[in-house]
Amino acid sequence: MEKKLIKLIVNDVEYELYINPKTLLVEAIRDHIGLTGTKRGCETVSCGACTVMIDDMAVKSCSVLAVQADGRKITTSEGLEKNGELAPIQKAFLDEGSYQCGFCTSGMLMSSEAFLRETKNPTEEEIKDAIEGNICRCTGYNSIVRAIAAVAKGKYAEVKS
C-alpha cells in the first residue's frame, strides 16, 4: 500500500491530505478534515445520512473513495451558510421543524440543495423523488417536503433593495 497525496476543495477551502487510498470520502471529511456535520449511517449506500455534493451532484460519501474526489469541489452541510447566515433550505427546515432526532438532517439538506439547484417549480412528486435516497427513521418526511416546497416557491428568496 502506498499513501496518496490528494487535494479536496471542501466548502471553498483547499485541503491537502496524505492518506491510505482506501480512505472513504466520509472518513476524509470527518476524521481528517474534522467537519462532522456529515454523518456516517448505514455505510451500505442505503440511508443517505452521509450525502454531500461533489461538483454540485448529491452523492453518498460513504461509498466514494476520497482519492476519487481528488481535485473536486465538495460541499457539506457546513458549507451551506454564507457570511454567517443560514441558507434558505436551512431556514426552511427550521421553520417547518423538518427534523426530530436530526441524524438524517445534513444528508437531507444536501439532497434538497442539489435538487433545488437543478429543478425550478418542482411538483410534490418530484420533491419526494428527490429525497428517495435519504431515510428519516423518525418518519418526518412531510415536514421535509414542505420545507423544500417553501424554498422552491421563493419564500426565502433574497429581497433585493
Next chain:
Amino acid sequence: MIHDFTYLKPGSVKEALAMLAEHADECKVICGGQSLLIVMRQGLVAVDYLIDLKGLDELSYIKYDDKDGLKLGATTTHRIIEKSNVIKKNYPVLTAMEEKLASIQVRNWGTIGGNLAHADSAGDPAPVLISLGAKIKLGSKKGDRVMPLEDFYTDLFETAMEHDEMVLEVHVPPAPPKSGSAYQKFNLLSSDQGIVAVAATVTADKGGVCTDAKIVLGNAGVTPIRAKSGEKILIGKKLTDKLMTEAGEAAAGDADPVSDIHASADFRRHLIKVLTKRMVKNAWDQATKG
C-alpha cells in the same frame, strides 16, 4: 474493514488495459464503486490493486443513430442515461428503468459498465438490455470482443470476463418497427433492488401477429434468466389475454428463485407470473398501437 490496496489511476483505456494485463489476478476495476465498495468493506472482495476508471471520459458517451442503434460507454453514469433525450425518445424503457434504479445519489456516481460487470442478479439494467437484444464489448490488451449480454452472465456474481478484461461498451440495436418494451420490479421502497423484476420486449407484424418476444427475469435465479418457454407461447400468435396469462405461468416455471428474508421462492414465482403478464401486455399495447 477494507483490505489495503495499491491505487492505480490510468489516464487512458490503453493504460488501463496494460495495468489489467499486469495485475490480472490480483486487481479489480472500480468506477462508481456503488456496489464494489460495499463488498470490499464486507471483506468479500480483497484485492492488492484497484484500477480506477472514474473520470476516464474516453468511455463516457452516448451515441445513437437509426441504423446502428445505441452505444453506451462503460463509464457513463446512470444519471446521464436517465436524463438523455435521445434515449428517452428511442428507448423509453431504459429511461423508466434508470429513474427507478437505486437513488439519485447512486445514479449520480454509479456507472452502467460497473453495474453490468458487478453481475448482481437483482441489477436493473441487465434484464432490460437483454430484452432489447444488447451486446457487451469487452477489452483487454490482446484485443476487444463482443458478446450478447445474455451470455455474459455465467453464475452468481460471475461473468464471462477474463481477469485481464474490462467492460468497454454496451450496444443496443435499433428497436424494430412495431415493437414495445416494458420493465417493472417489485419492491417495498422505490430505491430498493427488485425482489423480482421482469422485462419484456415484443414485436408485431402488420397482421398483428407476434413475431418476436423476449422475456427476461431479474433476481429470479443466480443470473438474469430468459424465460424462453414463456416466449415460445407468444411467438407466431395474435396475443390474447389467455396467451399472456399462459406466458406468465410458463415464465414462473423458467425461474429458479431462492427463498430469503425478502420473499419465499413460491411468492417470487407468483410475482413473476403476474408481472410477466403485465409487462407483455404493456409491451404489446405499445407494439400494436396506431
